[in-house]
Amino acid sequence: MLSALVIDDELFAREELTELLEETGKINVIDQASNAIEGLKKINQLKPDVVFLDIQMPQITGIELLGMLDPETMPKVVFVTAYDEFAIQAFEDNAFDYLLKPVDTERLNKTIKRLLKSQLNSHDQIAAIAPQSLDQIPCVGLNRIVIIPTLDVEFAYSDISGVHVQTNEQQATSQLTLKTLEEKTLLVRCHRQFLVNVKAIKEIKLLENGLAEIITISDHPIPVSRRYLKTLKERLGFH
Secondary structure (H helix, E strand, O other): OEEEEEEOOOHHHHHHHHHHHHHHOOEEEEEEEOOHHHHHHHHHHHOOOEEEEEOOOOOOOHHHHHOOOOHHHOOEEEEEEOOOHHHHHHHHHOOOEEEEOOOOHHHHHHHHHHHHHOOOOOHHHHHHHOOOOOOEEEEEEOOEEEEEEHHHEEEEEEEOOEEEEEEOOOEEEEOOOHHHHHHHOOOEEEEOOEEEOHHHEEEEEEOHHHOEEEEEOOOOEEEEOHHHHHHHHHHOOOO
């Protein structure tokens, strides 16, 4: 039996699909999420075998959510959508499975057979349809969910409590990994635990033993390790 997460902003659609999946006796729906941000958190926490993912969701779409997942640990994905000729053509071209709303039981059973039989989609296929860059970063902070434009981020860092994103005005915690932020945004690695927006650098203080410290435009100090100092200087035009 496969474990599944259903992500859809419509409560009725979410409940109906969950019920249909449970009735098959082959899918165990371990949880639901009402938006992409909540879905991202639950994917990371619960690690389901498959995600039934709605496309049209507010703030962050299902396609944008795909781009936020780590390809190495990404679950199988089945898209759930109201009829959209262009979206469906893209799914078929890349061998993705999809379900049209309202979900047809016969079509669902065919999808489940494919899920149980083999890998429904590979990382390469996901890369073909997922955005290659992130325009916004979903975060939580002060008992609220915030969507931060990537251009506003001065730096990001990880510690024992998670990954944190800092702007000129606020700090918030993201469900994204530093690796994903490095690969999908303009943030540059300057330390094992820090990424920095090159445009947010006010100065770099060169220290002893080949180390350095960045001061951002908001006067935040960021460590620079020997390993990344040369690359960083090259990015800034110093050779």
